[in-house]
Amino acid sequence: MADKEIENVILFQVDQTSKASKIYSQRELDKLGIDITIEQWVLLKIIEEKAPLSQKELAEKSLRDPASITRTLHLLEKKQLITREAIPNNRRQHNLFLTQQGVNFVNENMTLVRQLRKKSIEGFTQNELKTLSKLLLRIQQNMQ
């Protein structure tokens, strides 16, 4: 089979799509003076939806390295958006929660986030969305 140009490689296209979306979304956040990175937002949102959870679980759900999670959580703690609470009979893990400020922050910015999510799939039918989800999931399953 003849070699593809890299632009025609699906993995390259997936990565480009992810990058382009992040660049766009980050600019929109910046424009509105919302002081958070996309990666930080994702962690906040996961904690909001799944709390209480441990750093290990957060790393798994976000597909990020535990070391990286540690560092980003410190930043989110400094911004007073999250807290860690001791788990009884377990001094190795801590439960992660949003602070009240964190809850407010997520609520205040969900409108913009919903707009971004919506914009990303503008013109898509429900069918196309389902198809895309399934195809992406199959790539993930192939790459394990």
Next chain:
Amino acid sequence: MADKEIENVILFQVDQTSKASKIYSQRELDKLGIDITIEQWVLLKIIEEKAPLSQKELAEKSLRDPASITRTLHLLEKKQLITREAIPNNRRQHNLFLTQQGVNFVNENMTLVRQLRKKSIEGFTQNELKTLSKLLLRIQQNMQ
């Protein structure tokens, strides 16, 4: 519309797919003792296919920041995989090329890379591939 869980957000799925594929591919490279990162490989491959080109063009094609390109190119130069050549009558830009070592490196590792590309889309029909490409492209166009 009711709020989605983050796992159901397409942008999240695209990012997870990209991350999972990179983690898998990097591990395969490491296993074989191939001393290169995915990001470095992508730059090498673009230079191979498009040379001669400038750093600006490379940044655009890879959707990476020029600052980041500068640093990665230094690493690739240190590994003697690429060179920069002066452009006549233009002392601001340089043309990027693979060295002979770079050409050899790409050739030696294309077999593995082809395997990884193939594995990522195992079980996909030509039709599904086309569909996926088009849907991804539409997201990119939406996010500009």
Next chain:
DNA sequence: TATCAATAGTTGACATATCAATTAAATTAA
């Protein structure tokens, strides 16, 4: 032509990605 504006690339600062090594705690095995 002299000045100003735009462009390509670099560097600094900080956030994130990743691996390896470490620490502290929990679990298992002897």
Next chain:
DNA sequence: TTAATTTAATTGATATGTCAACTATTGATA
């Protein structure tokens, strides 16, 4: 119960992502 193993989180080192500031050069304009 003690010792060995496994686990969760952290830290160090290096690569990458991003913005802002800067340098050198080129292009535009008065």
